[in-house]
Amino acid sequence: MENFNEYQFTRAKEKVDNIKSFYSNLLSYCIVIPVLAYINYRTTSFVWAIFPAFGWGVGLLAHWMKAYGYNPILGKNWEERKIKEFMNQNEF
Template sequence: MENVTDYKYKKAKERVECIKGFYTHAMVYAIVISVLAYLNYVTTGFLWIVFPALGWGIGLLGHGMQAFGYMPFLGKDWEERKIREIMNNDEY
């Protein structure tokens, strides 16, 4: 069986990788949306940049919520509780 310290380390490492991925995602979002905004400014008067910024922004928001553990819909430890519940209720 896995040591408690090893388990905590593994979970912490996964969380740090998720946060790091979010920061990378946010940086790419800022760069790409900035380039698209410039293209929108120099090419047309229609403000089409709003559509990709909002669409991608919603995805970025979801990624941030996951990375920082804010899940108002299912709760912080919902998945672990559900696994334990299913394991306790199912007969094998």
């Protein structure tokens, strides 16, 4: 039972670390992209700032999906269900 509690603690800590990392990434995005847009506005008429905003935005979306366990392909809690399935089979 102690191993299970350690496992739960480890999983919870990983989840909190992922969420914390996501918010750090979001804060960086909210600071850097407007600065790039301002530089773009002041230097040229070509709107190049949309490319890093889009690319980083896609990465940010993927980071959010990982942090909050959203997986549109495999469904919610897929990983946990598979772990329980393999633990019940005792076939490692």
